[in-house]
Amino acid sequence: MANTIKNYINGQYENPINSNWLDNYDPSNGEIYGKTPNSSKEDVEQAYLSAQSAFEQWSQTTLEERSRILLKISEGIESQLDALAEAESKDNGKPISLAKSIDIPRAASNFRFFANAITQFASESHESVGQNAINFTLRQPIGVVGCISPWNLPLYLFTWKIAPAIAAGNCVVAKPSEVTPMTAYMLGEICNKAGLPKGVLNIVHGLGTTTGQAIIEHPNIKAISFTGGTATGAHIARTAAPMFKKLSLELGGKNPNIIFADCDYDAMLRNTIHSSFANQGQICLCGSRIFVEKSIYEKFKNDFVEKVKQLKVGHPAKADTDIGALVSKPHLEKVLDYINIAKQENGTILCGGNRITVNGHENGYYLEPTVIEVPNEHCRVNQEEIFGPVVTIMPFGTEDEVLQMANKVKYGLSATLWTNDLNRTMRMSNQIQAGIVWINTWLMRDLRTPFGGVKASGVGREGGFEALRFFTEPKNVCIKFK
Numbered sequence: 171m172a173n174t175i176k177n178y179i180n181g182q183y184e185n186p187i188n189s190n191w192l193d194n195y196d197p198s199n200g201e202i203y204g205k206t207p208n209s210s211k212e213d214v215e216q217a218y219l220s221a222q223s224a225f226e227q228w229s230q231t232t233l234e235e236r237s238r239i240l241l242k243i244s245e246g247i248e249s250q251l252d253a254l255a256e257a258e259s260k261d262n263g264k265p266i267s268l269a270k271s272i273d274i275p276r277a278a279s280n281f282r283f284f285a286n287a288i289t290q291f292a293s294e295s296h297e298s299v300g301q302n303a304i305n306f307t308l309r310q311p312i313g314v315v316g317c318i319s320p321w322n323l324p325l326y327l328f329t330w331k332i333a334p335a336i337a338a339g340n341c342v343v344a345k346p347s348e349v350t351p352m353t354a355y356m357l358g359e360i361c362n363k364a365g366l367p368k369g370v371l372n373i374v375h376g377l378g379t380t381t382g383q384a385i386i387e388h389p390n391i392k393a394i395s396f397t398g399g400t401a402t403g404a405h406i407a408r409t410a411a412p413m414f415k416k417l418s419l420e421l422g423g424k425n426p427n428i429i430f431a432d433c434d435y436d437a438m439l440r441n442t443i444h445s446s447f448a449n450q451g452q453i454c455l456c457g458s459r460i461f462v463e464k465s466i467y468e469k470f471k472n473d474f475v476e477k478v479k480q481l482k483v484g485h486p487a488k489a490d491t492d493i494g495a496l497v498s499k500p501h502l503e504k505v506l507d508y509i510n511i512a513k514q515e516n517g518t519i520l521c522g523g524n525r526i527t528v529n530g531h532e533n534g535y536y537l538e539p540t541v542i543e544v545p546n547e548h549c550r551v552n553q554e555e556i557f558g559p560v561v562t563i564m565p566f567g568t569e570d571e572v573l574q575m576a577n578k579v580k581y582g583l584s585a586t587l588w589t590n591d592l593n594r595t596m597r598m599s600n601q602i603q604a605g606i607v608w609i610n611t612w613l614m615r616d617l618r619t620p621f622g623g624v625k626a627s628g629v630g631r632e633g634g635f636e637a638l639r640f641f642t643e644p645k646n647v648c649i650k651f652k
């Protein structure tokens with residue numbers, strides 16, 4: 171079969187040992203277009219052994235050499251921009267324009283960023299004044315680490331973990347989402363061409379409950395960097411805690427987008443379309459709860475709905491598509507269920523709400539972008555992560571009121587504020603329960619900043635030196651001198 175994905179172990183492409191395969195679906199037409207291994211414990215063990223045998227040498231490779239190889243991987247990704255973007259769009263259903271402008275360039279940036287960051291990574295020293303002693307900290311790689319990523323930004327999030335892990339001198343057993351395995355599969359060859367030594371990166375494909383479970387249960391995989399749903403994160407924490415594994419968990423979100431009347435209205439409207447529906451609303455950072463100050467609520471509602479209706483839902487490969495297909499049939503059904511829940515909760519569907527067909531691709535997983543006016547902030551569609559092209563809107567009166575509503579969810583990933591009042595931005599940034607606050611912008615990323623959430627949105631931070639700290643163990647050395 172043309173699109174047969176294989177595991178990448180010890181620099182080679184391998185079939186799963188037990189010959190167990192999963193179907194790979196094209197969300198744009200609902201058809202099976204390839205197969206993916208459903209790797210077993212035995213495959214994960216092979217990947218682990220390969221990583222373990224590469225560790226001694228890789229952890230002693232000079233920083234300059236590691237950096238040089240990571241830069242080559244970055245260049246390899248860039249040189250295959252078109253092929254990778256096409257594969258990502260087909261596997262995930264996202265518009266090709268998005269894959270080409272965001273997903274794949276960012277995967278290249280991840281390797282470039284950590285290639286440079288590792289050459290600047292430093293550790294602390296403390297002079298014990300009056301005691302003739304100096305303490306310094308070694309930051310040593312952990313060994314073999316596990317990286318598990320979701321389907322929404324497949325290569326982008328996969329590399330966001332792998333790049334710092336290997337830059338810091340670890341060897342990796344990685345698993346992409348079984349729903350979108352294609353670009354992770356292509357990464358193996360890019361790494362070989364870049365001269366990454368065999369075994370430093372091993373990629374195993376399969377279901378979370380089989381392959382993922384084998385990674386998190388492995389007694390010698392000492393750290394797990396995971397991005398995905400909150401329920402999966404809780405399961406990983408329960409499994410890993412008795413083995414004292416180091417954990418970084420980037421989980422779900424239900425992020426508030428808070429709009430004050432004094433904002434730059436046009437910029438806010440343009441960005442709010444984007445923060446609501448980019449990637450079919452399947453970004454953990456999407457501002458899916460929109461709160462608007464009463465005095466501009468009716469105007470916003472009319473302008474926003476009019477703009478949403480203009481978004482073009484279409485085949486992901488078409489250049490003019492704004493909204494492609496949702497990633498899978500079960501996910502489409504989950505999002506449609508939430509639209510029904512909204513109706514039962516007396517929400518008003520202001521636009522969208524229906525599955526639609528795209529000519530020639532009748533079985534694709536397409537959904538109209540949907541805006542729901544909710545009667546209160548407590549309803550389920552305002553509390554639970556939907557992770558699709560669906561946003562809620564409601565008005566607020568005062569800053570205190572909106573702050574309370576914004577914080578009254580179990581999640582705390584990101585928040586966006588639209589206001590030109592500097593004092594208010596400071597007051598609210600201090601009090602809002604989120605790992606990231608954007609003021610008058612959304613998803614503006616500087617890879618040096620700490621990235622992650624609080625409450626049910628996760629534990630730990632990725633990005634910049636935070637990621638390098640996660641992937642190393644600090645060791646204090648104290649020298650007494652005379």
Ligand code: NAD
Binds near residue numbers: 320555
């Ligand atoms: P998911 O939790 O179902 O799966 C994520 C990954 O975990 C997949 O590779 C899956 O196979 C694996 N997995 C599932 N069960 C496992 C188990 N028992 N052991 C080990 N691995 C297991 O999430 P998803 O549906 O792929 O992704 C959507 C979710 O990801 C949303 O909740 C979204 O908010 C979240 N997300 C968070 C961030 C962030 O940075 N906080 C970024 C993107 C997505």
